[in-house]
Amino acid sequence: MFTQAEENYLKAIYKITQHTADQTVSTKSIADELGTSSASVTDMIKKLTDKSLLSYEKYYGVSLTREGQKLAIMLLRKHRLWEVFLHDKLGFNWDEVHDVAEQLEHIQSYLLIERLDEFLGYPKFDPHGDPIPNENGNFTYRNQVSLSSVQETGKKLTMLGVRRHQADFLKYLDSIHLKPGVQLTILSKQAYDQSLRLQIADRDEILITQQVSQDILVKP
Amino acid sequence: MFTQAEENYLKAIYKITQHTADQTVSTKSIADELGTSSASVTDMIKKLTDKSLLSYEKYYGVSLTREGQKLAIMLLRKHRLWEVFLHDKLGFNWDEVHDVAEQLEHIQSYLLIERLDEFLGYPKFDPHGDPIPNENGNFTYRNQVSLSSVQETGKKLTMLGVRRHQADFLKYLDSIHLKPGVQLTILSKQAYDQSLRLQIADRDEILITQQVSQDILVKP
DNA sequence: TTAAAATTTTAGACAAAACTAAAATATATA
């Protein structure tokens, strides 16, 4: 099939298209995403283009072909299912799952991933609240808004996920007992810096900055 | 740590030492085991010797150092734990587990394997009846003999494992409902070709050749 | 015990995936 390096390039390109309007991705953005040189990226682009996973025009940029996109989504599916396994079955913390899932996602076995999905009860979201594509590559859509955009105070909210996945951010949220599924209430909002005083579950109240609240997703 | 290729060489060398009296392994036997050329083996031996996983004398042969052996046993541990997971949790047949475990055993995470062991209930044997080394590399010993060596007829025996792991052999055993844990009784033995008439569980009796009975292990 | 056969090693080459340095092209700005 494809090498791990090839798969990592497809994932990176897919990820970049997710948070940009354009479907066309620059060499540099891929290099930045993977922490590699532009020259290496150009080399790999050629290989993936030859394998018709990318369409590519020199000096202009690349985009995923239908086949390339399908493959990228299946990698995301595998990654997120493994994260659920590590978290739900093996008791990993949500900040520990990513690195191991990054390895597990490259295991080649269609049967494995379908059986794993079944074993986990066909989960729709991973431990960070990100949607898991199904066998056909379809994502479950759900309404979610940034905690920073919520105006009402006193209303009970449910945390759904995060927008940043860095381990230190997740560890911080953990330390204040915030993770997907937890109930929280905005007690008050500071007008000048948009910081929030929160009640998390039934615990003591806590203060979080806007920088943090922007990256927390809740049910609207 | 070590590359997959390096790990595969260590495993191969360990495997060869298991069914030979000598701890010293020839270049050719490694090449045969891995389906590669002797020249490639010589190259890799040098690398592994530099990393003090092997001790090596030109034209004479190699043996695993204590460190190399430890690593090989940990790979066996990972392989067999994954086989248990695939078989017990994901419902893989015992002839399907090997190839996927071959990939999974290279995943690098100490936590993963210790948690997996715990999740599986610290199994002592894999789906083929092979012992799983514990965290310290120790195997559980148990008395087991080849079915071909059993003389008494009419005695209830318990199958413990197999000596061959080829998928077609396992599929054949499956088709006659033989697998570890199953109760069987020798009804009679043909003197001239050592073939056995067996009762397996409560099913119809069946005839197996000595070639097959030699590779079936039972509680003595 | 010496010649033939088998094994092992060396030498040289190749593909994959990365790098650096330099050249080519595109974009931004004065």
Next chain:
DNA sequence: TATATATTTTAGTTTTGTCTAAAATTTTAA
């Protein structure tokens, strides 16, 4: 619009793991 800056590509190297062919060594057997 012309030039400076940024991006992209090319060219040439490196490392890993493989290969084939040939040389060196060991083993087998006449």
